[in-house]
């Protein structure tokens with residue numbers, strides 16, 4: 001028994017160390033500027049709700065581990081004929097100390113309690129470890145129980161097992177054998193296993209709750225609404241990202257801007273950098289008339305942007321080194337919105353007329 005206690009203790013120590021490490025690692029990551037939304041928001045829950053869910057799951061698992069650990073202890077004691085009783089307390093204490101540790105990781109913000117991602121991952125890790133422990137202890141019990149004829153001490157476990165399976169013992173199978181026989185294949189009339197049926201009942205209850213919550217009370221967004229909201233958020237994030245990364249705009253993927261803000265931004269750029277050669281309102285001077293439909297290098301947004309971006313041989317510089325691509329996109333869009341100024345006020349058309 002001493003050895004078993006020791007190894008369980010070692011296991012617990014390892015678990016403690018691991019979760020401390022994870023918490024520490026999460027904190028370091030969180031210090032970097034991360035734009036991601038917190039997990040409770042991703043899940044559409046308040047931090048309080050997510051915290052409650054995680055705590056509940058963890059407590060249930062702790063209960064399982066504790067009861068299985070004490071059963072495993074009983075089973076092993078039975079096998080060795082000795083007694084000792086501290087594991088259960090140890091486990092429960094350890095589990096509770098994790099919970100409070102991860103909550104301490106952050107308690108600020110607009111919510112009553114905060115549930116930072118670090119706490120979520122810590123709980124999730126803890127839960128996975130608890131599940132491993134459940135499997136571990138269940139394995140011990142199974143192993144020992146299968147060696148012995150079940151003693152009265154272990155009746156609870158075997159009775160529970162039998163109730164959940166509701167299987168007819170092999171010796172009594174004759175009673176439920178059905179009377180047909182197809183090429184030697186016979187059929188037993190077993191009941192559905194209760195564990196499976198309970199799972200099915202849970203889905204019915206869940207389905208009903210779901211229906212009432214979403215379709216009767218309209219308390220949460222339906223999938224379609226959720227999809228639209230996410231797309232909207234995605235578009236917004238996309239636009240913000242593109243604005244912060246002008247290098248993403250190239251002559252291949254540039255689009256025409258038509259909103260007033262972009263056009264007046266384009267006009268500003270034009271007056272500052274382009275007017276000296278292309279003259280006011282684009283009527284043409286050293287550079288060609290930009291208001292007509294004749295273009296030397298292409299007159300759609302991709303063509304105009306491409307000329308400004310890469311320059312042209314007879315005296316037009318490549319502006320990509322001098323202006324952010326967002327400005328080039330705005331000024332190109334402005335050029336394409338200009339009113340036509342015909343000669344003699346404007347310069348005579350040069351290049352190919354794209355409308356002919």
Ligand code: HEC
Nearest residue numbers: 273274277286287295296297298307308312313314315316
């Ligand atoms: C130093 C004078 C100069 C400046 C400044 C200048 N350009 Fe030009 N631009 C020219 C010349 C000259 C051409 C004709 C190039 C050729 O024929 O190869 C030209 C051509 C163009 C064309 C191609 C027209 C066509 O018919 O295909 C566009 C578009 C253009 N410029 C836009 C701009 C914009 C936008 C700016 C400001 C960011 C600008 N230019 C600044 C001199 C200039």
